[in-house]
Amino acid sequence: MVVKTQIPQQFKSMKSTSIGGRRPICVDCKTEMIPEKNSILVCQHNPAGKPIKIWYADLWKCPMCEYEIILGFGSGAISEWYEDSFEGWFKDVEYHF
Numbered sequence: 001m002v003v004k005t006q007i008p009q010q011f012k013s014m015k016s017t018s019i020g021g022r023r024p025i026c027v028d029c030k031t032e033m034i035p036e037k038n039s040i041l042v043c044q045h046n047p048a049g050k051p052i053k054i055w056y057a058d059l060w061k062c063p064m065c066e067y068e069i070i071l072g073f074g075s076g077a078i079s080e081w082y083e084d085s086f087e088g089w090f091k092d093v094e095y096h097f
């Protein structure tokens, strides 16, 4: 049984409505994207397809065409494959890359 503790601040995603002062722009629609969901869990895989790191990040969406992107990653991975907590976090991952 893996117990999740409080997430340290450095692992949290940016939780802001801008990245570096500017929102991402949808090239097709020439429109600012909007934050769709904060603090989603995203799993990074190595080239062989093995899950290696879990991150917090933000999901952004174009209000016109609904194209979605993920950015605003926390400054460090919340868990890595060799850690005991990895399996517990992995169950709640929403997106993989």
Ligand SMILES: [Zn+2]
Binding pocket: 026, 027, 028, 029, 030, 031, 062, 063, 064, 065, 066, 067
């Ligand atoms: Zn668009």
